[in-house]
Amino acid sequence: MKKLFIPIILLLVLVVSGCGKGAAPAETQEPATNANQTANTNKSANTEQNSGTITYNSETGPIEVPANPQRIVGLTNAPNILSLGGTLVGVDEWTNKNPLFTDKLEGVEIVSDESLEKIIELEPDLIIAGSYMKNLDKLQEIAPTVVYTWGKLDYLEQQLEIGKLLNKEKEAQAWIDDFKQRTEAAGKEIKAKLGENVTVSVFEYDAKNLYVFGNNWARGTEILYQAMGLGMPEKVKENALGPGYYTLSLEVLPQFAGDYIVLSKNAAGDNSFLSTDTWKNIPAVKNNRVIEIDTEASSYSDPITLDYLLNIFKDALLAES
Structure with missing residues (x-):
């Protein structure tokens, strides 16, 4: 899954399948109990706003996600999300730097797998992350978190999976067929x-x-x-x-x-x-x-x-x- 010293080139290409990973800002993390309470409050608010859900068969197992997510944090695969009209509230720094997405990311916060407090404040109803990232268990407490392993899917398969996740499989498949x-x-x-x-x-x-x-x-x-x-x-x-x-x-x-x-x-x-x-x-x-x-x-x-x-x-x- 989207450039350079070797470490950066590897990072940015993780980003070609769409898996960008930015530097984490310095911050003091909430105690686990407070984070859990805030996460539960966010989940309740999001459920009220959008009660419909679907079961997505992720690489880590079935997970219940919003049928029409409205507040997505894309720590990875953000460009794929944008291509399907997904609504991002948080995005990795590398996608944010990309000139192709500047107009589409106005007002979207830059976040990382370590900026947990900022992600909580964004009240996401869906988080998309890379399997190599930190704090995956804590992210799952904030909102349903779907994880992808870079290189496990080719570029077309990855787009189709994002389509399935966002309940837009037909749109994703239509683009794939047309692109081919x-x-x-x-x-x-x-x-x-x-x-x-x-x-x-x-x-x-x-x-x-x-x-x-x-x-x-x-x-x-x-x-x-x-x-x-x-x-x-x-x-x-x-x-x-x-x-x-x-x-x-x-x-x-x-x-x-x-x-x-x-x-x-x-x-x-x-x-x-x-x-x-x-x-x-x-x-x-x-x-x-x-x-x-x-x-x-x-x-x-x-x-x-x-x-x-x-x-x-x-x-x-x-x-x-």
Whole structure:
């Protein structure tokens, strides 16, 4: 389940399946008894506002959740929630930073798995969290808490599960079906124009390193390789397909370059390599076949991000030479 030193890149990609985890603000936690009393009060108020419930079969077992949740805290998968019109009252800091969601998150509080008091104050009727997060038992006392393990589901399965959770399975499935049709058609059109064996590489950089990505590490990799079926250079297959990403040195960068390059540009990263002869002499660079995307806007694999990147890729790959 949505960018960079290695720890941050791992965090943000947990975020590609939508699992962002932010830094916790300093605070003094309530005693357990007070937290329980407040949580019970919140639950009662939410029940009065929305008495309808459904049973969601989560990975940790069946859980009763609101049939129409109105106050969701999305510690993970927030972009998926937004794509289905879910109402967020709390969100992780990484989703909040993403420029694709700025207008959709106005007034939404930034929270983490450690900011329990703030979450209680938000009076959520549903919490969505990652299995790696802290305080899952305490979150469950505040509101029904559904947990997802990053990597257990692929990007389309994850969207469908969020649809089931929000009682919007039909809407989620409709988008999945439409997305598959659109990307398959785009892939065929691109191959017809550029050749069946055309290859694409996806590179990114941070303050210290260069990276190349496999087929499930956000930045549009799911679109390019899985949905559209475009080719991956052999070096990328050998080194990045399994682990998801691979750290490169500038010297070997040309060996990983495809016929086209998608360059995830990090405003806070070191882009000095772009001025080197090594970069400039890569055939894709010399032939103006570099597609630039914004790292912050490309670090998730939800419908909003995928549709945004699909349009960029189609326009670039199908542009008249």
